[in-house]
Amino acid sequence: MNESTKTKKALRGSLFALFLCIVLLIGTTFAWFTDTASTGVNKIQSGNLKVDLEVATAWDDNGTVTKWESAKDKTLDFKKAKGAEEDQILWEPGCRYKLPEIRIVNKGNLALKYRLKIDGIKGDAKLNEVIDWTIGDNTIDEEKVLNAGKNSEPMTIQGHMQESAGNEYQGLSIDGISITVYATQASVESDSFGPEYDQNAAYTISAKDANGLTKAIKDAKAGDTITFDENVAITPVVEDTTEQTLVPQTVLNKSATLNLAGKKLTVDGAAADYGKASPLIMNVDGADTNVTIEGDGEINCEAGNNQVYGINITNGASLTIKDGKYYGAMTAIQVQKGSLTIKGGFFDMAPTCKAQVPQYAKYVVNAIDSAYKDGTAKISITGGTFVNFDPSANPEGTGTSYVADGYKVTSEKQSNGDTWYTVVKK
Known part of the structure; x- marks a missing residue:
């Protein structure tokens, strides 16, 4: 065996030994990364209020x-x-x-x-x-x-x-x-940071029928939540009056959250004796009134004609819609004086109204023209779907839009001929 061959064998042996060392080191390092340690944890138990x-x-x-x-x-x-x-x-x-x-x-x-x-x-x-x-x-x-x-x-x-x-x-x-x-x-128990986490806990007041809703609103204080336990159906009472065009069946004049809890609030338009006025399901009223509606329920004017409104906002009140379905005849939500913020939901005309005056779909969400122009009626939309009404397409005249900055409208044609306009983030 010549010197060159010996050198090559020695070199191969050295390289093999070096490779084996690297493998062992990798194995050791990998084992260190996957090492575990454990300790006992006390039982976690949720609190209950009764x-x-x-x-x-x-x-x-x-x-x-x-x-x-x-x-x-x-x-x-x-x-x-x-x-x-x-x-x-x-x-x-x-x-x-x-x-x-x-x-x-x-x-x-x-x-x-x-x-x-x-x-x-x-x-x-x-x-x-x-x-x-x-x-x-x-x-x-x-x-x-x-x-x-x-x-x-x-x-x-x-x-x-x-x-x-x-x-x-x-x-x-x-x-x-x-x-x-x-x-x-009550703000008594503490978490890792103190007792403040539930210091703003709100009262929940239940509404089971039309009288129960009126009572719940009366009993509620600012910040309370009014929750529907059942569907609430209102038989409208409308007086013959020249002083009002809309007669509210329910007035919410204090800051509260209205949790529909999957239930329906309706007024039977066919049962209304209109006289010189039209029934309104709810009036959100007052400069210090800030109302939020949530709970994925429904507010529906089950109208016999096109003269039953859903919600009217007056005297500087503020209303935020998070979700749910809203049907108007012809208007589901109107701002007379105040502000409306829509973050989600589905908005359409009541079926009877849609059949009679489909061209009025543009009023399904509406602001009184003069109030919109002088800034006392405001609408800001960041979500929701609107049937046959594009809230970005000049609702209050050329160059106007109810859609907030940073959002846009997409449209989708339905099999029944309706077009759904949905507000999404740009």
Whole structure:
């Protein structure tokens, strides 16, 4: 074997050894990258909010409550003075009647804040106009906080008939009332950063029918959420009047979120006696009123003709639409004075109106012309689909658009001949 051959063999051996070392090093490095470590983690449990209202049903000789029962679905009767006739509650100016003691029970594992509301009058609701309800020295709807698993102190609700009540209240009676507890999370529990995460938790107030919606709006405070538990159908009431062209069936005049929760709010246009005015499902009213509609539900003018409107915005109110379906005859949403922001949803004419006056589709979303020109009526659209109406195509005259900057309109022809215009980001 010559010297050159030996050198080549040695070189090949060295290269093989070097390769083997590299492979081993790579294996070692790869194993280090895939190494793992673990530790036990405490159980994660979500909180629950559960509240109950209880009423005293038994007392000892000293007047101490010995038995509490749930007040759900009960009407509370007034206490009578000792020796008074059992079947007689007589209201007269200055008199006072009180109910059995009640208490709030927090049955969940989260602290809550709550408000009480008087409703469900047993007797003449008109008499309630001149009765002041209190709990001790406090008004009945004062907000209070109750920690998890705790009971409130017993509370006695008292009704006082105003001394100024006039003769028109004679002969009326209230024999009992119902009470509703509205509760939501209180800013007590903390996360890793503190208790602030739920400090703005809003109350949810349920609406089950037309009367329930009116009551929910009355009971709501700024920031509350009004949630539909059922479809709400309104039988319109329209007076013969020359003062109004639209008569609202519902007025929302406080800042709130309207959560349709997949339900429908409708007015039966065929049942309307129009006279000289047209029914309006909802009027969003007031300079300090900021309303958001969400929950992917439906507001529908089930019109018998083309004179039933959906929503009207007045006196500087602000309305934001996040989603849902809206049908008008001819207008689904109109801005008389205020602002409308549409982030999503589906907007069309009611079927009967579409059949009668299809050319009015351009009014499915509309601003009063003079108010739009002077800037007191504003519409800004960043999403949603509009049937046979392009919100970017000069809705208020040449060069005007309801579509916000940075957005555009796409169109799609439907098999029934309609054209859908959808607002999307550029």
